[in-house]
Amino acid sequence: MRDLSYVRTEMAAIEKPPRGERGLPAWLRKNLFASPWDAALTVLGLLLVAFILPPFLDWAFFNAAWIGTDRTFCATVAQGGIQPDGWSGACWPFVMAKFEQFMFGRYPVDERWRVILVGILFVALLVPLLIPRIPYKGLNAILFFGVFPVVAFILLVGGWFGLAHVETALWGGLLVTLVLSYVGISVSLPLGIILALGRRSKLPVVKMFSVVFIETVRGVPLVTVLFMASVMLPLFLPPGTTFDKLMRALIGVALFASAYMAEVIRGGLQAIPKGQYEGADSLGLGYWQKMGLIVLPQALKLVIPGIVNTFIGLFKDTSLVSIIGMFDLLGIVRQSFSDTAWATAQTPMTGLVFAGFVFWIFCFGMSRYSIFMERRLDTSYRR
CATH class of the missing domain: 1.10.287 (Helix Hairpins)
Incomplete structure (x- = not known):
């Protein structure tokens, strides 16, 4: 009887995906027009972009002033400048003239x-x-x-x-923003972990202290914390005892961010299955070994979006230090509006757009890096 069995001796050639599943049309169908609702939102978004983007590009680039030494280059003829009446564009010479001040303050x-x-x-x-x-x-x-x-x-x-x-009173601009952000982020993460573990502790005193601290700090706005640290705290200190104003702001920002970080970490700890704790106990691990080697690595991985979201919020909240007389990037930009040499109708908007763009660069960078780390640490992720 003839043997009809067949054993392939080489791999089959790789075939291309169907034409409808590749290329730009397939990407558009899957991401923008997957359903009638998605298609409607896509069309609405495109109309909104078409309505907003051209005027902004005209103001920021095509009709903007790029060269100048004073306000006359960014003011119309009726306002004592050289621009034609009805002109409306960004005043980038103002940003160029004040750029070092925006970065360093009065350093x-x-x-x-x-x-x-x-x-x-x-x-x-x-x-x-x-x-x-x-x-x-x-x-x-x-x-x-x-x-x-x-x-x-x-x-x-x-x-x-x-x-x-150099006194810290001379610091300002992006320098103050980055110093506050670096200290706040560096302190809030480890302190937040300690507070989260303390809130889940079985020791009544430790748990009560952690709960009281977290709920008290989270119950007041950051402006109040900064005001207390800068104005009220010296009233409770012995006469002649003073703290640097920047140091007060650093402490206030770090403690405020730590309370929010603690709740983010606590959410990750609660998401870990009970079996992980029991497995660590069965291995004879101590409390800190169990937390450091088994529980915390998994919990932190789960709450990366929440951690980065807290970092982004902290970075933006540094602008609130203006309430205590310090000038971060946004504060120094707003302070520059009072310079009569650059007093025009377009100066404030230009400065605020520049400050917003700088904040966006840092926040967007943190957001994209968090997405990268999520994909790298998520072992179940598949393209």
Whole structure:
């Protein structure tokens, strides 16, 4: 009897997907026109973009003033300028003229190299920490969170090694925004983890302290916390005892963010199945071993969006320090509107758009990196 069995000796050739499942038409159908509701929202979105984008591009680029030394280049003839009557465009010479002030505030011009050096060190240590493939993450973290703050403090404040002392009252602009954000983020995450563990603790005193702190801080706005730290706190200190205003703001922002971070972390801890705790106990692990090796790595992975959302909110909330007389990026931009040399109808909008764009760059970068880390750490993720 003839053997009709067949065994393939080579792999079948890979076939291309159907024509309707590839290319731009397939992407549009799946992402923008998958249903009548999606199609309606897509059309509505396109109409909204067509309504908003052309006037904005005309104001920001095509009809904007790019070169100038004073307000006359951004004012109409009727306002004492050189632009034709009815002109409406961005005043980018104002941003160019005030750019260093937006970045450094009133930091002495001859000493601004110290701020630039701190910025270079910050980027040089942060970038390798964010790239998973670069080794020596432990050493990198020690340098970034342990050594860098000390070096940055010495360089920015001065008073040592022949560096001139610069009072924090002279700091401003993006410098203050980044300092507040760095300290707030660096302190809020570990302190938030401790508070979250304390709130779930079986020790009554520890649990009560954590609950009272979290609920008290979350029950008041950040403006109130900053006001208390700057104005009310000195009233409870011994006569002659003073704290630097920037230090008060750093403490207030860090404690405020820690309370919100604690609730984010607690949500991740509650999402871990009970079997993970029991499995760690069955291995004979102690409490801190169980939390550090088993529970917290899983919990933090689950709440990455919430953690980054808190970081983004903290970064934007730094603009509230203007309530205590400090000027971050947004505050220094608004302060510059009072300069009569640049007093025009287009100056405020231009400055606010510039500040908003800078905030958007940092917030968008944090958001995209969180998405990258979610995909990398999610073992069940499939393209």
